Amino acid sequence: MEPTEHPPSDGTVTVRSLTKHFGTVRAVHDLSLDVLPGRVTGFLGPNGSGKTTTLRMILGLTTPTSGTATIGGVPYATLRQPLRTVGAALEATSFHPGRTGLDHLRTYAPLAGATDQRCRDLGDLVGLSAAGNRRVGGYSLGMRQRLALATTLLGDPRVLLLDEPANGLDPEGIRWLRGFLRHLASEGRTVLVSSHMLSEIQQSVDDVVIIARGQLVHASPMAGLDALSAPRIHLTSPDTDALAALVKLQGWDVETTDDGRTVVVRGTTTSQVGSAAHAAGLEVHGLTDRSENLEDLFLRMIAPPGDPVLDHREPGSTPTGVDA
Numbered sequence: 001m002e003p004t005e006h007p008p009s010d011g012t013v014t015v016r017s018l019t020k021h022f023g024t025v026r027a028v029h030d031l032s033l034d035v036l037p038g039r040v041t042g043f044l045g046p047n048g049s050g051k052t053t054t055l056r057m058i059l060g061l062t063t064p065t066s067g068t069a070t071i072g073g074v075p076y077a078t079l080r081q082p083l084r085t086v087g088a089a090l091e092a093t094s095f096h097p098g099r100t101g102l103d104h105l106r107t108y109a110p111l112a113g114a115t116d117q118r119c120r121d122l123g124d125l126v127g128l129s130a131a132g133n134r135r136v137g138g139y140s141l142g143m144r145q146r147l148a149l150a151t152t153l154l155g156d157p158r159v160l161l162l163d164e165p166a167n168g169l170d171p172e173g174i175r176w177l178r179g180f181l182r183h184l185a186s187e188g189r190t191v192l193v194s195s196h197m198l199s200e201i202q203q204s205v206d207d208v209v210i211i212a213r214g215q216l217v218h219a220s221p222m223a224g225l226d227a228l229s230a231p232r233i234h235l236t237s238p239d240t241d242a243l244a245a246l247v248k249l250q251g252w253d254v255e256t257t258d259d260g261r262t263v264v265v266r267g268t269t270t271s272q273v274g275s276a277a278h279a280a281g282l283e284v285h286g287l288t289d290r291s292e293n294l295e296d297l298f299l300r301m302i303a304p305p306g307d308p309v310l311d312h313r314e315p316g317s318t319p320t321g322v323d324a
């Protein structure tokens with residue numbers, strides 16, 4: 001490797017108030033986030049939520065309406081050796097069908113300063129060694145994804161931006177990808193992986209950024225999202241204030257809904273709350289386990305405002321910044 005143009009730790013991707021309008025379509029709106037080195041960050045959102053547009057703006061392929069995106073403190077366009085700094089895979093279909101996988105890597109190798117040996121090593125690394133001499137036109141979608149990944153690594157970049165890399169991979173392939181992304185982050189790289197499915201990436205990411213309709217709805221370490229989906233019990237009572245005070249006294253997390261009629265308790269079970277209320281002589285009219293799994297939580301976060309089924313937001317919930 002030639003000397004890099006930034007200190008090794010400086011692979012942070014910083015997005016500030018990034019906005020993109022395509023005519024009347026508001027693709028990305030006032031988006032701010034930090035993607036940190038040494039971690040895998042999941043960039044989640046439903047179809048059309050603005051993930052690809054954001055990645056394209058980070059890569060200087062789409063001009064923002066307003067806001068900034070930098071890599072190691074500078075815009076992509078001003079990087080001296082972009083392919084040695086950032087490896088990006090935006091789609092897995094733009095390969096010449098007549099070329100072999102290995103020849104595809106060889107075509108891009110000079111731009112990234114990679115040797116022929118590195119092309120062969122990368123083919124092996126992504127599990128394409130046997131297929132390296134076959135024409136890409138005959139590759140499955142999963143094989144194309146592996147080839148796209150190998151291409152992003154040609155310049156040994158510090159930052160990887162991967163748009164839906166799990167698309168088309170079989171379960172074994174997804175498991176392989178998880179380990180591979182973790183390995184890349186353990187080498188100190190910044191790894192940003194987009195997906196529209198939480199279940200696809202939840203086991204492989206350290207941090208999670210969720211967007212919907214072009215806007216940030218949640219950003220935290222994965223553990224923060226796990227904590228939000230912790231058991232949740234709803235209690236109704238003629239005296240919610242006394243009930244909330246009792247629950248607080250027990251050391252459980254408590255919130256009261258905006259209408260003041262329901263106390264939401266976390267970190268305990270229905271029987272424990274019921275017993276505590278009974279022992280304190282408090283009247284309880286309703287005691288319901290409203291726990292939700294991670295997928296439900298994700299669906300609720302990305303639901304359109306006013307969705308009758310899904311839009312029952314947490315009391316006091318607001319978008320947060322990644323605070324790892």
Ligand SMILES: Nc1ncnc2c1ncn2[C@@H]1O[C@H](COP(=O)(O)OP(=O)(O)OP(=O)(O)O)[C@@H](O)[C@H]1O
Pocket residue numbers: 022025026027045046047048049050051052053054196
């Ligand atoms: N070049 C363009 N011209 C007009 N509208 C666009 C353009 N590119 C994206 N959009 C619109 O911007 C919005 C965000 O699209 P984008 O592709 O960024 O979403 P995404 O989250 O990547 O979706 P998916 O998961 O389906 O790939 C969509 O409404 C899309 O139709």
